[in-house]
Amino acid sequence: xxxxxxxxxxxxxxxxxxxxxxxxxxxxxxxxxxxxxxxxxxxxxxxxxxxxxxxxxxxxxxxxxxxxxxxxxxxxxxxxxxxxxxxxxxxxxxxxxxxxxxxxxxxxxxxxxxxxxxxxxxxxxxxxxxxxxxxxxxxxxxxxxxxxxxxxxxxxxxxxxxxxxxxxxxxxxxxxxxxxxxxxxxxxxxxxxxxxxxxxxxxxxxxxxxxxxxxxxxxxxxxxxxxxxxxxxxxxxxxxxxxxxxxxxxxxxxxxxxxxxxxxxxxxxxxxxxxxxxxxxxxxxxxxxxxxxxxxxxxxxxxxxx
Amino acid sequence: xxxxxxxxxxxxxxxxxxxxxxxxxxxxxxxxxxxxxxxxxxxxxxxxxxxxxxxxxxxxxxxxxxxxxxxxxxxxxxxxxxxxxxxxxxxxxxxxxxxxxxxxxxxxxxxxxxxxxxxxxxxxxxxxxxxxxxxxxxxxxxxxxxxxxxxxxxxxxxxxxxxxxxxxxxxxxxxxxxxxxxxxxxxxxxxxxxxxxxxxxxxxxxxxxxxxxxxxxxxxxxxxxxxxx
Numbered sequence: 001x002x003x004x005x006x007x008x009x010x011x012x013x014x015x016x017x018x019x020x021x022x023x024x025x026x027x028x029x030x031x032x033x034x035x036x037x038x039x040x041x042x043x044x045x046x047x048x049x050x051x052x053x054x055x056x057x058x059x060x061x062x063x064x065x066x067x068x069x070x071x072x073x074x075x076x077x078x079x080x081x082x083x084x085x086x087x088x089x090x091x092x093x094x095x096x097x098x099x100x101x102x103x104x105x106x107x108x109x110x111x112x113x114x115x116x117x118x119x120x121x122x123x124x125x126x127x128x129x130x131x132x133x134x135x136x137x138x139x140x141x142x143x144x145x146x147x148x149x150x151x152x153x154x155x156x157x158x159x160x161x162x163x164x165x166x167x168x169x170x171x172x173x174x175x176x177x178x179x180x181x182x183x184x185x186x187x188x189x190x191x192x193x194x195x196x197x198x199x200x201x202x203x204x205x206x207x208x209x210x211x212x213x214x215x216x217x218x219x220x221x222x223x224x225x226x227x228x229x230x231x232x233x234x235x236x237x238x239x240x241x242x243x244x245x246x247x248x249x250x251x252x253x254x255x256x257x258x259x260x261x262x263x264x265x266x267x268x269x270x271x272x273x274x275x276x277x278x279x280x281x282x283x284x285x286x287x288x289x290x291x292x293x294x295x296x297x298x299x300x301x302x303x304x305x306x
Numbered sequence: 307x308x309x310x311x312x313x314x315x316x317x318x319x320x321x322x323x324x325x326x327x328x329x330x331x332x333x334x335x336x337x338x339x340x341x342x343x344x345x346x347x348x349x350x351x352x353x354x355x356x357x358x359x360x361x362x363x364x365x366x367x368x369x370x371x372x373x374x375x376x377x378x379x380x381x382x383x384x385x386x387x388x389x390x391x392x393x394x395x396x397x398x399x400x401x402x403x404x405x406x407x408x409x410x411x412x413x414x415x416x417x418x419x420x421x422x423x424x425x426x427x428x429x430x431x432x433x434x435x436x437x438x439x440x441x442x443x444x445x446x447x448x449x450x451x452x453x454x455x456x457x458x459x460x461x462x463x464x465x466x467x468x469x470x471x472x473x474x475x476x477x478x479x480x481x482x483x484x485x486x487x488x489x490x491x492x493x494x495x496x497x498x499x500x501x502x503x504x505x506x507x508x509x510x511x512x513x514x515x516x517x518x519x520x521x522x523x524x525x526x527x528x529x530x531x532x533x534x535x
Contacts, residue, residue: 005412216410220386220410220413220457222382227413
């Protein structure tokens, strides 16, 4: 069969079955957006891991006058700021630990500066008094997984309010993000199942409404391929249309929400780039084509027997 | 052209075979009437020739092919050498006369210039010249059947199978259709026609094969519809 004849059939078929075609497009669109978003979330986590795992360290926060940790309380039960002697000793002990690669000291003023920078567009920064942030030692480890050695040595020591492994904090964030990603993926998969059933049903209806044509085609000796191809192409076209729309929404998501809103306000962390959006789009399109073609072939085998 | 060897067809849900141990041969260029009451197995015989059904037992040869051994992807090629006409015309209502005939050629991949020359020719042959642009619902029953015959004959088949082609037509219109089928037969195309129409069979004096309850009860050259007449 000539290509123009097939394409005419496809166009007529899509128009004749408009309601179901739109349903397929929308279902694939929703599945594509959810699948694409969870892919982008994964990219985001990976970008953040690359960036932050390099930077994070173990922080040893020192006592201030407002500390509440037991190790900061004096004999009278009132919080006492860390003394110079304590600070000196902690630094010496840190440097003597074999796991430690480098130690930086961060004053209250520096801590406040960093804080201001990170939240410069947020009202939090305006409301925090400059000396409310604790001074700290920032410890870089030779092997970040060895943080227990540091925690064990300094947690609860007088003058130390808290020892915090930032990697642990990040891991909590990342596992929360992974949870969201997984949830998105599950919903996307449910939508994929819905799309599969919808495509199968669409083809069933199309095969029924066009049983005259297909009957004649069979009688005059049209090949299986030329009988089935228009149906297959119709569902692939509808699915790709949905996938393209999904890609459009993902692009809009990157262009507006990420680049215009989130990135300027959260400059301390990097965001995924456009290459991830292209990858997500390609993924959504390929997957939707495969799904549509697969569902079509299975259904056509049942309803268009020659 | 067509050979049935001890062919039996038993449909899955039935106890009595629709066609029971039939052996017959139809030569190239013959015109054969297939007669018998409803349910006598005429349509099953035609469906076996078209390989719409496969025999339960026995073998069917059509156009030199053993249909039992013919793999299903070769069936379309076989059907391109056969034309089919039905009682209910089976035209596409949203296509014109020209488009209905052209459709049959398009879907088997004929090039556009071939279609442009073949379709007017065959419409001329069936006597529909000048009505190319009409829709089926603007035509009389006889004219609609002519379109269906034009479609069946457009690819110049070796064999034309007609299942009660005059079943929906009045006697005078039927005569016209029979003349047309006769003309097609004279071009060398074998015609097998199932019918109930006694007048036509009696008039044409062609070979008659009669079925009764799935059995072949008569095979007569230059026959009439029934002995009772």
